[in-house]
Amino acid sequence: MNSKTTFLTVATLAAFIISCTNHTDENSSEKQIEIVEFGQDTSTYFPFELYYEGQDFDIMVYIEEDSLLDLYSPIFSKYDYSGNGYSWDGHIEQIIKKLDPELLNHIEFDSEAGAFFAIADSRESQIRFGELLHPIFSDLSILEKYIQEADRSKIFD
Numbered sequence: 001m002n003s004k005t006t007f008l009t010v011a012t013l014a015a016f017i018i019s020c021t022n023h024t025d026e027n028s029s030e031k032q033i034e035i036v037e038f039g040q041d042t043s044t045y046f047p048f049e050l051y052y053e054g055q056d057f058d059i060m061v062y063i064e065e066d067s068l069l070d071l072y073s074p075i076f077s078k079y080d081y082s083g084n085g086y087s088w089d090g091h092i093e094q095i096i097k098k099l100d101p102e103l104l105n106h107i108e109f110d111s112e113a114g115a116f117f118a119i120a121d122s123r124e125s126q127i128r129f130g131e132l133l134h135p136i137f138s139d140l141s142i143l144e145k146y147i148q149e150a151d152r153s154k155i156f157d
Contacts (some may be wrong), residue, residue: 008031045130047072047137048116059121059129063084063088064114075140079147082157085111090155092116094128094144103128 044050047068051058063085064066076083081091089109096103106125110117120126136142 003157013059025106048130050126050130052123052126057123057126059116059118059120059126061088061116062114063116071139071140072143075144075147078144079150081147081155084157085116086113087155087157088116089118090157091150092118092133092148094154095152097133100128103132122151 001006046062049060049062049080051060063072063083069083073083082088089111093104093109096107103125107129108119108121110119118129120129137144
């Protein structure tokens with residue numbers, strides 16, 4: 001099991017445990033478990049993984065995963081960008097500003113060097129993010145166009 005699989009397994013299990021609340025029915029000594037809405041979408045919006053639980057709407061990409069490094073690193077490197085999480089932040093923010101500037105009011109960026117992280121303020125905003133960026137990051141020629149046209153002064157790489 002690789003580190004991403006281990007992380008996702010642990011994260012899913014932890015989220016399930018946290019999202020369960022024990023209740024004791026007044027008329028019964030049996031404990032009941034109430035499940036709070038939890039979900040993940042790790043393929044529909046590739047490479048973005050969408051996780052949601054209650055009012056938490058996370059968007060992530062583990063950039064340092066070998067398959068993603070192999071896929072995206074050459075394009076970022078071609079234009080002298082590191083392709084780290086901060087670099088993704090800057091590029092994604094510029095793409096959203098061009099295509100759907102109002103969406104920026106609903107997304108908070110919180111990346112690290114090895115991963116892109118963002119938090120949406122609603123499930124709707126999370127899905128809009130995925131629908132907007134998935135086609136760009138799934139077609140490397142389109143992504144390259146955006147990287148080539150990016151304002152370098154707004155990329156904190």
